[in-house]
Amino acid sequence: MLKTVAGFAAFGLFWGAWGAILPAVRTGAGVNDGELGVALLMIGLGALVSMRFTGYLIDRYGGVVLPVVTVLFAICGVLPALAGSVVTLSAALLLLGATSGAMDVAINATGSHAEAATERPVMNFAHGMFSVAVVVASLGTAGLRAAGVGALPVLGGAAALIVITALVVLSQRDTAQAASGSTSAQPAATGDARNPRADAEGSVRGRLEPTLLMFGVLCAIAYLVENAWQSWSAVHLDTSLNAPAGLASVAPAVFAAAAATGRFAGNALLKRVQQVQLLVFGGLIAAVGSLVAATAGHPWIALVGIGIAGLGTSVCAPTIIGMAGAWAGPARRAGAISVVTTIAYLGFLIGPAAVGAVSSQWSLPVALGGVAVLAVVVAGLAPVAGRIAGAR
Known part of the structure; x- marks a missing residue:
């Protein structure tokens, strides 16, 4: 569990710093808003290229993949601070996206394995640590920027902390794994005795893909919200x-702080309620918060709604990923999670652009009201997903 929590915290540390230092990166690269928007798309493209392949590597080579991709992610995280044009910034962000996608798959696969090994909920707690790290890094970077610190020292410092985490924590072998001689993702040699769907027969792939597609689409909607x-x-x-x-x-800090709170609470609730029930509750709460924030007539009321939306949506994606990993079984867990997260990442990318497109046609409150509808869709599809996948 320590590796999972540390991995998510390191991931959040960078992205929290990134959001706050982005204006300085923009200035250093000398790009305008339009050029920056195009460059930022490279993050998503890079991630989409690497995520599926990373799942294969984890299934083939096991836990060694996590520290390797974490170090590569840290190194590539410094590159945007060195960019001096839209071309070099786009290239840097493409590499950053590729390593970010790889680390995303690796830490989620490690978390799913930890849940299976300990038979305790881990994913929501780990995602909660990501949110905490985002808040801390955002506020810390804001303070550094106020003191006149530039992009290179900030991103370089974040990279150093991530590398230290990879070497000290993520490269260590789990005690349970050492005792059993297993890795965080075992090669697919035999089926999962607890899951007849995961037989290592030629027919498994045909049955696996539709279910993972369902999980991926559901997770994409959650990420979009x-x-x-x-x-x-x-x-x-x-x-x-x-x-x-x-x-x-x-x-954004209110949303991230509420998300952290929701994930910690969701992790505790999973000891008392089923995953499907938590997903339904999360989707409905996110819908209520989104509607309050979208229709608010005062900023403080909107902040309350944003906080409620953060509480609700925070448990959706990690719960879906946990359900997918549990369904796939240990032999194909990492590969299954890479499929789900790759599809889900499309929602993460489309979300902001879709809101902008709807806003340009009608208004931003209308667009954000549509987000509330999508949260209801997550809640409505959760029982269907649970029945199809046989989730418990």
Whole structure:
């Protein structure tokens, strides 16, 4: 469990620092808003290229993949600070996205394995640590920026901490694994005795793909809701509600802090409720919060709604990923999670752009109201997913 929590915290450390230091990266590269938007798309493209292959590597080589991709991620995280044009920035972000996607798959596979090995909920707690790290890194980077620190020292410092984490924590072999001689992802040699769907026969792949597609689409919708608020909450307060700049800038931190709280609470609730039930509750709470925030007439009411949305949506994606990993069984767990996270990442990418497109046609509150509808869809499809996959 320590490796899972440390991996998610390291991942959140970088992305929290990244969000706060992005204006300095933009200035250093000398790009305008349009060029920056194009460059940022490279992160998603790079991730989509690497995620499926990373799952194969974990299934083939096991836990050694996690520290390797973590170090590569840390190194590539420094590259955007060195960019001096839109071309070099795009190239740097493509590499950053590829290693980010690889680490995303690796830490989720490690978490799913920890859940199976300990028979205790881990994923929501680990994702909660990601959110905590995002909040801490965002606030810390904001303080460093106020003190005049540039992009290279900030991203270089974050990279150093991530490398230290990889060498000290992530490279260590789990005690349970050492005793059994297994790795975090075992090569597919035999079926999972607890899951007849995971027989290592030629027919498994045909039955596996539709179920994983279902999990992936459901997770993509959850990610769309999550990233829509993470990306547009400050803009909503600023442009829709004319909030002061300082108050508007707090909105993403409120969302991230609420997400951390929700994930820790969700991890505890999984000891008392089924995964499907938690997913239903999370989707409905996210819908209520999204609707409150989208229709609010005052910034403070919108912040309350954003916090509620963060609480609800926070448990959705990790619960879905945990369900997929449990269904796939140890022989194909990493590969299954890479399929789900790759599909889900499309929702993470599409979310902000979709909100922007709808907003340009109607208004931002209307677009964010549509996000509430998608949260209801997650809640509505959760029981269907549970029945099809036989989740418990």
